[in-house]
Structure formats: structure tokens, C-alpha cells
Amino acid sequence: MYQTFKFLPLVAAVALVACGGDKSSDACGKLDAGQVCVKIGHGAPRTGGIAHLGKDNENGAQLAVNEINAKGGIKVGDKVVKLALVGEDDAADPKQGPVVAQKLLDAGVVGVVGHLTSGVTIPASAVYAKAGVVEISPSSTNPDYTLKGEKTPKGSVSTYRMVATDAMQGPAMGRFMLNKGAKTVAILDDSTQYGKGLADQVEKTLKDGGVQVVAHEASTATTTDFKAILTKIKGMNPDYLFWGGMDDTAASLVKQMKELGMTTKLASADGPCTKKFIDLAGDAGEGVVCSQAGMPLSKMAKGAQYNANYEKTFVGQKVQIYSPFAYDAVYALAEAMKIAGSTEREAIAAAMPKVNFSGLTGQVAFDEKGDIKGGAISIFQVINKNLEVIDIIK
Structure with a gap:
């Protein structure tokens, strides 16, 4: 389980520079003795017609990264780990999925939050799997993503998702x-x-x-x-x-x-x-x-607090859909590091089935395919130019 956490304001912009395993890095902020900087990747559209959804997911992941760092990082084995988010634009283009995946791998990420759309997430998944890297999508709902059964070279499941299919x-x-x-x-x-x-x-x-x-x-x-x-x-x-x-x-x-x-x-x-x-x-x-x-933000126990922090941090932007799930995906990777006692890619993948914690979006644990357990579907209607919840199906 994670300790109870408080939402903290963003302290740095999204980092786009390599810093994994560094003893010091601007991307992770000031590092004290015994601290290391580890990179997590994020892939989503930053350009095109649905760039706002990609940015929303990236914002959620960044909030989690900065919250972890502001609390001094996480204890992983004999190290204290601080995180940096490495973002790439996939333009919601399936052809860019493998390209962006390779860019993130070349940057040295140990896990990936993404991608936004199933059409990109699925072709990217084989690239991550071959490199032993876990990919957690906050929003890809096509069942084939996890049904493909992608595994790392050492046989661990590499595809996970935070929402129902x-x-x-x-x-x-x-x-x-x-x-x-x-x-x-x-x-x-x-x-x-x-x-x-x-x-x-x-x-x-x-x-x-x-x-x-x-x-x-x-x-x-x-x-x-x-x-x-x-x-x-x-x-x-x-x-x-x-x-x-x-x-x-x-x-x-x-x-x-x-x-x-x-x-x-x-x-x-x-x-x-x-x-x-x-x-x-x-x-x-x-x-x-x-x-x-997934559950609507309005029904999450700390949803109002998350929303207020999001709007304070990303001035002029509103939570769209899946940023809370991207937020929890970062915490899932952090939890896997703690369980593994390691920031090695394969060690994280091997630890993922043991992840089980109370997150912003609810209880976070995965089945044998990598799908979230207990996923919900929320149904809304546009009423007076607001999305109003009319049913929740579990």
C-alpha cells in the first residue's frame, strides 16, 4: 500500500532530457547523496485534433511525478529514487507508435505510461515488450491490447491498462x-x-x-x-x-x-x-x-482535490477524461519499483502482478492479462453544457 498522500503543486515543467540513473539531474531537481534520477516515459498526441486529450494524460502523469519528488522520492532497495517524465508526441498516428516507443527506449526509460489511443498503443506494445519495458495505458480500451499477450524476454507480462475495456x-x-x-x-x-x-x-x-x-x-x-x-x-x-x-x-x-x-x-x-x-x-x-x-472524477474520494490541484497547476486547462488514470499509472510503476527493490526494467515487469494499492481512481491491481481489476463504466449525458453522470456500471 502507498502511504496517504497530499496533492502538491507542480514544481517543474515536463522534462524531455535523459536522466535515468544519473547522480544529478535538472530534470529531477536537486539530488541529495544516495538519490538517483530514473526516467518514466509518456507517449500521447501533443499535436492534431485530439492533442488536448494527450496533454491531459501527460499532465496527470506529471502531477504524480512531481508529487513523488516533492516528498523526497521513493525508497527502492538501498536507493532513493526521484523521477523524471520523458514525453513524446505520437500524433495519434499508429505508424508513430513504434517510432515513439523506440525514442523513449533510447532515452533510457524504465517504464511507460501510454499511449492514449488503442491504435497507437497496440503497435507500440511489441517494441516495449522486446526491450523488457512495462507499458501502462491510462486510456486504451480495445481488448486486443492485452489479449495479444505481449511478454518481456524473461516472460513477464508487459501490457497493462488502467480502465475497463x-x-x-x-x-x-x-x-x-x-x-x-x-x-x-x-x-x-x-x-x-x-x-x-x-x-x-x-x-x-x-x-x-x-x-x-x-x-x-x-x-x-x-x-x-x-x-x-x-x-x-x-x-x-x-x-x-x-x-x-x-x-x-x-x-x-x-x-x-x-x-x-x-x-x-x-x-x-x-x-x-x-x-x-x-x-x-x-x-x-x-x-x-x-x-x-472508469469511475468519474466527481465520484473519486479525492477527485475534487485532484481537480483543484490540476487547475491550479495547469492554468487555463480542465481535466478531460483520463489524466487521473495516468496519475495512478505512475504510482503503479513506482509501487512495482518498491516491490522489486530495483529500477531495472525486467525487475519492474516481474513485480507488476503484485501491485495492489489504493489510488486516486480506486483500488489499483491487475489480472493475469494486465487488465485492471474491478473496472467500471460511467454513463453521462450532456445537460446544460455539462457532463452529468446518469449511471455507473461495475
Whole structure:
């Protein structure tokens, strides 16, 4: 278990320089005798349409790193370890996953928090595994990430995630529409591993429940003009349109639904379940239903304290979705170091199955595949331009 912790303000900017194992490093701040600086990697988009989500995760990881350092570091064997976060931009591009992974490995990281999207996390995972490095995603929900069974050269599981998978999230949203009396549903996804995987789970649940899926259309992650697809769907007049994709594109989608005079309700999952979606969608976003893979910040025991510290530290920024899970992912790596009594990559990987502590997001422990135990799905509705919790499924 971790000791009870207090949230402390950020004391340094995100470090982008190598410092693992150094006796002194600007990235970790001033090091006393017996202290060493160890690097943790973070991969997520810093550019592109969902850069705000990547930055949100990075902010959460940075808060944890700075909190640990401000308390003097962690005792690992006979060393006192302070941490530095090494961040890289993957642009939410699957092709950049392995490239960014190699950059982080070359920088000497001993563990990685990331990536944001399943489409990047999955191809990056093989690179980390080969190097004996644990990858903990705060937000990748495609079940294939852990089902692939990536292992280090010494046989330890290398893929972990902090949230429930789409095998839970997709059916939860499908059942929500069923319970609301939906008879017909259209589905549209962005053709990514995340979006299509989620949409397929929703479609199966709906069909198993006797709902008629009148269409399953595909766009791309960068599509902004949906009018041709929406005109086709409007003619079918389904009760719901389910969107498998992200918030920037969802905002364009729902605004065009309103422009076309559609009465069909929009439902989605965690991609658009953000404050950014509400800002972009404006009045058109009212009533949209979405989900998040995990407990909402408002229901976390120390969620209000975390939120206040986040907004004080990152002035002008709001918690989007998964930064609390990135925060706890750093603590999971720190706990594994303590259990292992080592900062060696393979030692950390071998210790991960023993990690079990009370974190910000709840109890943090993993099953044999690397999935979080006891994951929850929270369902929200946009009401008066706020995300309001309407159900929590465990």
C-alpha cells in the first residue's frame, strides 16, 4: 500500500532530457547523496485534433511525478529514487507508435505510461515488450491490447491498462439504448482500431437484444463532412445514431445532424465524453449520451482535490477524461519499483502482478492479462453544457 498522500503543486515543467540513473539531474531537481534520477516515459498526441486529450494524460502523469519528488522520492532497495517524465508526441498516428516507443527506449526509460489511443498503443506494445519495458495505458480500451499477450524476454507480462475495456464499454452503451426502448439504431465509426472495435461491440449487443441495426457506416479519424452519410441515415429515421470515434469529429457530426433537422439521438462512448466536445458542439451537443471507462472524477474520494490541484497547476486547462488514470499509472510503476527493490526494467515487469494499492481512481491491481481489476463504466449525458453522470456500471 502507498502511504496517504497530499496533492502538491507542480514544481517543474515536463522534462524531455535523459536522466535515468544519473547522480544529478535538472530534470529531477536537486539530488541529495544516495538519490538517483530514473526516467518514466509518456507517449500521447501533443499535436492534431485530439492533442488536448494527450496533454491531459501527460499532465496527470506529471502531477504524480512531481508529487513523488516533492516528498523526497521513493525508497527502492538501498536507493532513493526521484523521477523524471520523458514525453513524446505520437500524433495519434499508429505508424508513430513504434517510432515513439523506440525514442523513449533510447532515452533510457524504465517504464511507460501510454499511449492514449488503442491504435497507437497496440503497435507500440511489441517494441516495449522486446526491450523488457512495462507499458501502462491510462486510456486504451480495445481488448486486443492485452489479449495479444505481449511478454518481456524473461516472460513477464508487459501490457497493462488502467480502465475497463470495450468488451465492457460497448455492451454497456448497447444496453443503455436497449433500456431506453430503442427499436432501430444506426452506427457510424471512424475506421480506427478504437472506433471500429467499439462500434462492433455495440452492434453485437444491440442485435443480441433484438434491435434492428439499420446501417453501419464508416468514415475516417479526420472526416469533417458527414452530410452524405447523415442524409442517408436520416431517411432511415433510427432512434439512435451510435458514433465510434473521438470528440473533435463528434462535434462536427452532431452539428451537422442539427443542421439537417434530424431527430435521431446521438450516443457514443469515451472518445467524445469530454469538456472539449461540449465546447466544440455548442447547443447541438445537448442531450448527447456518452460513456467513460472508469469511475468519474466527481465520484473519486479525492477527485475534487485532484481537480483543484490540476487547475491550479495547469492554468487555463480542465481535466478531460483520463489524466487521473495516468496519475495512478505512475504510482503503479513506482509501487512495482518498491516491490522489486530495483529500477531495472525486467525487475519492474516481474513485480507488476503484485501491485495492489489504493489510488486516486480506486483500488489499483491487475489480472493475469494486465487488465485492471474491478473496472467500471460511467454513463453521462450532456445537460446544460455539462457532463452529468446518469449511471455507473461495475
